[in-house]
Amino acid sequence: MISTSHVWLRRSAKPMAIAAIPAVLFILLFIFYAGWTIWTSFTDLSLLGRKSINPSFVGFDNYIRLITRDGFLQSVWTTTVFTFFSAIVGQCGIGLLLAIIMKSSRFRLKSFVEFAILFGWLAPDVVAAFMWNAFASSDGMINVIILQPLGFESVNLLNEYAIEVVIISNIWKGTAWSYLLFSAALDTVSREVIEAAYMDGANALQRLRHVLLPLLRAQIATNLLFVTIWTYAFFSLIYALTGGGPGRETEVLSIYMYKQAFDVGKLGYGSAVAIAMMLIVGGLSIFYVRQNKDQTR
Amino acid sequence: MRNLLLSVLTASVATGALVSAAAADITITYPSGWEGLMEPAFEEFEKKTGEKVVATVVPKEIDKRITIDLAGGAATDVIVYDSYRTSEYAESGYLADLNGYTASWADWDHYFGSLKDISTIDGAVRGIPVYTDVRMLWYNRAIFEKAGIAEPWEPKNWNDIFAAAEKIKASNPDVEYPLYFPVGTKLGEATTMQGFYMALLGADGAEGGANRLRDWDAGQWIGDSPAIRKTLSFYQDVFVNKELSGRELYYTPDVWGDMRRAFANGNIGIMANGSWEFNSIWRSAGIEKSTDERNEFMAWTKFPGDGSENAPATSNISGGWNIAIAESSEQKDLAWQLMEAIFEADRYAEWVAGQGRPAVRRDALEAPAYKADAYLTSLSPLLEDTTGRDTFPGYSSVSAFVQQATTDILDGKSIDETVATFRENLEDEFGEEEVKIIE
């Protein structure tokens, strides 16, 4: 690695630091906001009424309630399922496979494929929510084009399979990022390796596992971290699409937090949920990084 | 490309500078859809006072925006808010005391006493009501005919409602929602009012808060009562035991519009809903229907009590919206003048009748536009026999707990578990001594 022993770096350290000051100020403000959230999580601050003006310190009450009261743990589970299937299996897995296939195939309409998955990524969340609602509802496209002609009863998919629809819509939305990242990473790998890995036959999976994946290890690890962090805090698409329902079926942590803080008005408890989210993902990140280090060693 | 972007930037900065309000302007925040009431009033006010009105029209979730504005000390001079917030806003000191203005405002005498009470906290008037509403069961007449249910339908108890919905389900399997009954958190207050309260109020007598969420005499919230359990079992019957309703309509991206289109398209048999729906359904569905055609299509009946001994024969509850002045406003006198312009009698009466909303003052009831509306006048018996929510400070939390409780039932939890959670939530929020248990 580069070290400060270089003369030019030593000389440049000061102007570098000065140029970084504006960003540092922003980050400090962000940390201040995070600190406010931590402080609030130990109080009973509310949005309205008496406790909005004179909150009192309640120690770890809010955190104890995370465990003892219904709701939070269920949302942790929902969020974990949602993140695992939509981000790790879906976005990362499909993104990687798609990148390999696209690199090795000679499909003529490649840029069309790219446009298709990019559209999902670039469509604003609210727009995506409306599209998926129209797509999955009982007079939506899946029913009208696929199920009804095949003689099935029309199914209200958001009614019966809400979590599945939400997971699929997030795969639809987020795969582009992983695809682009892996696709760019594959540019550094020779074409033969990719094609060989993709050949059918008994060896393909073996080769994929032993040849290609080790080459991409660093990118896969980094990307897993990225998508886990983003997906764990994912909010607007689900909120617009189902609002957490039916029942609590799709109530991920960010929605649970929003409801506690703004519908019930318990800012203190909501802050505790937010901090818990950070701790969970922080723990996951350390786990990922450890895994990665052990394997490369 | 660069030039295009630059010109866009300059244009945006210019508009940004133009629209930021100068300090002397009078500011107001109101929901979209109220332009008909507001804009002529602004014009008149500007002509009369020479001041400029700067309005912010909010297309959704105005409740959240107003609350954050008030809490953050950045509210406009005049605000529009859901009347149930009055006590909470007043407790936090967000709303100006309007006594000084109403005392010398002749129109104040026209307002109904019950609505004045909702907006008056500890003797101080905090907001002026705009309109109110009542609640009932709407039903689709064609679906009823097909199910062989006699009209006019007058259910005497909850079993009559279930029986009718069962008949609809049996005779017409295409109807996904034989009984639409607001549930869950996405509908917000609608779940509490159009759903939970309507059942709760009819589930027991009024003694000691037995059919309410709060015992006002004892100064306690009700954490558990036979009426609460009966209401939750109503939900359980509708959504779990008898499966009289689908679930998706309560959670779509556009919960209101989708519900209305479902009713207009014959996908709902009976629905617990508000008086505004006689108009809103058709506006939402984009269908022009004359009053006669609407009457041909749909009819309403009072929501019955559960049929037990103490319970009232029917239930009903009213809400509404208020206009108020923020305590933080530095030009309250001007703000009041703007409010007087908004409530100018003739214009107000015509607007409120056009909205299909029950007016809140006697003179508007006498206005020709209102009197000519047979539907609005038919609501009068309900308006005379109504009640309001338990809007003691903290109510919005209680309401959110109620919505969560209905969610629990939908998720398949037992009544015992659901009530236990509801009670725990109340005790966490208010302390055990402020929560009452009715055996």
Next chain:
Amino acid sequence: MMTSVKPSFTQSASTNILLAVVVIAWLSPLSWLLMTSVNPNASGGFVVPTSFTLDHFVTVMSGTSLRQFLNSLFIAFTSATLTAILAAFAAYPFSRLNIPYKNTILWSLALLRILPQTAIIIPVFLTGRALGLLNTGGVILVLTLMNLPFAILLLKNFFDTIPSELEEASYMEGATLYQTLAHVVFPLSRAGLAVIWFMAFTTAWNEFLFPFLMLRSDQAFPMAIGLYAAFGQYGATDYGFLTSYSIIYTAPAIFVYFLLKRNLTTGFAGVGVKG
């Protein structure tokens, strides 16, 4: 051991079918949007239009909606540019200097991104009011703030892939640090900067909550809020307006993507290297 292999005919055929399925799967939710936007009798269901109109688009591209479009563009463009500049100046020392625990620091900062916006909206609102920033400027600043931690992390990864020899050479020739950055480092980092800029642009373009709560006038509302004008709580849902508005709302992000496409592709290779 490894020979160059040409895929068999059946294999390339099956690949093509697979890719075609991907395209259909990804674009089919779009069909409702497109069909409804040109349907004069637009509704919420899946209906193939029997006649064609562009009226909805004309409505969207005029008056209030046009103003909201420009507002969105201004917010997203400014915030993305500010993010890219600030992140570049912060990421560079992180890449070049030997700061202890720098990766741990950067990843911890990225965790701030987990905090839901709703968790910090109250202090953001209060500081915004105190600083007189409850306006478009404040929205731009807070969006920049939200994007910065990740942007710095990604850009630092990218800078790591650029060898520092050129910078040393430039220093030997007597250039100041800022000259070196402007003439050597940043031009070489175009691709990484493009990725950062683009991510910040799309985030800001998408944002609903901060502009909704912070802006003091509906004249300054961006498209994310304007979209809701299509269905008031008590009014009619205008599906033609909603869908054409959605298409117009999506277009700029796609347009910008293809404008930056070449840079972005290489940029992605750089931001995702380090763990």
